[in-house]
Amino acid sequence: MRQFLQCVCIGVSLYGVSLSHAQRVVPVPSLTAYQQECSVCHFAYPPGLLPAASWKSITDNFPQHFATNVLLNSDTQAEIANWLQTNAINPDWVGTQMPSDNRITRSTWWLQIHKPSKKLTAKVWKNAYVKSPSNCAACHRGAPNGEYNAKTVLIPS
Ligand code: HEC
Numbered sequence: 787m788r789q790f791l792q793c794v795c796i797g798v799s800l801y802g803v804s805l806s807h808a809q810r811v812v813p814v815p816s817l818t819a820y821q822q823e824c825s826v827c828h829f830a831y832p833p834g835l836l837p838a839a840s841w842k843s844i845t846d847n848f849p850q851h852f853a854t855n856v857l858l859n860s861d862t863q864a865e866i867a868n869w870l871q872t873n874a875i876n877p878d879w880v881g882t883q884m885p886s887d888n889r890i891t892r893s894t895w896w897l898q899i900h901k902p903s904k905k906l907t908a909k910v911w912k913n914a915y916v917k918s919p920s921n922c923a924a925c926h927r928g929a930p931n932g933e934y935n936a937k938t939v940l941i942p943s
């Protein structure tokens with residue numbers, strides 16, 4: 787009986803571990819102005835993927851935005867900036883450390899997951915459909931819903 791219980795417990799804890807690694811989820815709150823202005827060139831990144839200070843740095847620097855310019859009227863800019871900072875509720879696996887360049891793709895957690903992956907060869911990153919590591923949805927179809935799952939990742943070939 788004791789052996790049986792031990793087996794059940796080990797089974798349950800293994801199940802728990804595999805569940806927590808099966809998928810990482812980040813909330814996807816919605817703001818009309820954010821969806822309109824911030825999903826033109828890439829999908830609208832969930833605010834929980836960057837700490838509030840990084841979002842502030844991004845929105846403080848408009849119109850300069852990575853290799854391009856983002857032009858917003860000042861009301862919209864303030865609305866988006868406030869909303870991003872309020873909603874930057876980071877899951878544990880993201881944390882609150884500011885990544886260099888305010889890039890999700892320079893975050894320690896992001897690099898630790900993607901760098902060692904043998905599936906992610908130089909050829910994959912050069913794939914015309916992937917284009918950039920920032921293009922999460924190329925491999926994570928659930929990205930717009932805040933769902934990232936190593937098991938269901940689809941790598942374009
Ligand atoms: C005119 C096009 C354009 C618009 C509009 C735009 N972005 Fe970007 N964004 C870019 C480009 C280009 C990059 C760099 C992507 C790359 O390196 O592949 C980028 C990258 C980012 C990144 C970093 C992604 C990474 O690598 O981790 C964040 C965060 C971001 N944008 C937020 C926003 C927010 C917030 C808005 C809305 C206010 C916005 N963007 C609107 C063009 C745009």
Ligand code: HEC
Pocket residue numbers: 807808809810835890891899900903904905906910911916918919920921922923924925926934935936937939941
């Ligand atoms: C070229 C394909 C590709 C792109 C683009 C990509 N990923 Fe991934 N991602 C993967 C692969 C493959 C894994 C599984 C890694 C492993 O465990 O071997 C993964 C795993 C993850 C995980 C862990 C999932 C789990 O089950 O624990 C998260 C979170 C994640 N990615 C987030 C992102 C975010 C956010 C972006 C965009 C900023 C992104 N990824 C861009 C391929 C990609």
